[in-house]
Amino acid sequence: MTTVRERATAVGERAHGHDGAAGGGRGFALLLVVTGAAGLLAAWVITLDKFKLLEDPGFTPGCSLNPVVSCGNIMKSEQASVFGFPNPMLGLVAYAVVIAVGAGLLAGARYRRWFWLGLNAGTLFGVGFCTWLQYQSLYSINSLCLWCCLAWVATLVMFCSVTVHNIEHRILPAPAGPRAVLVEFPWAPPVLWTGVIGMLILTRWWDFWTS
Secondary structure: OOOHHHHHHHHHHHHEOOOOOEOOOHHHHHHHHHHHHHHHHHHHHHHHHHHHHHHOOOOOOOOOOOOOEOHHHHHHOHHHHOOOOOHHHHHHHHHHHHHHHHHHHHOOOOEOHHHHHHHHHHHHHHHHHHHHHHHHHHHHHOOEOHHHHHHHHHHHHHHHHHHHHHHHOOOOOOOHHHHHHHHHOOOHHHHHHHHHHHHHHHHHOHHHHHO
């Protein structure tokens, strides 16, 4: 009987062509398209609301539902323009790139190792930036933005998926045991990670949610 480890090794070996390029399965490609589209949607809506807020300081975004779930508080904060322009404008570019990569894979594209490493580095930056924004949102700004939460989840799922893909195809080095576990249960890291974020949000405003 073929073991999980043997299947993972076989998949990794078949994924590389003679030119060292690697593709991706249909499920992985669709995941990139879906998470990229979710992030792009969130970035687009936040950008539009930010422009409206700049035109009218009294504008209230539709996702400002209460003192905690208040997109307006997030948009007015200094953290909302870390690089000198609204953060979601960065997402408009980054998430569109991810969609393009996923669409390319669906069309049968294969990318070289440097490309996959670059994509992994980009998603790592994205998830690191989102983690910083999560901390700022929960413990400094003291407000949540639902569209931001969508972008957070999309980015972490994207990062975990690309990392597992690269480990599975031996683009990133990893011991055989952990590689086999990740290949067999690729959904576990993003599910656990999202659960941790949910628990942090729940405990941060426990009194508000239960009042």
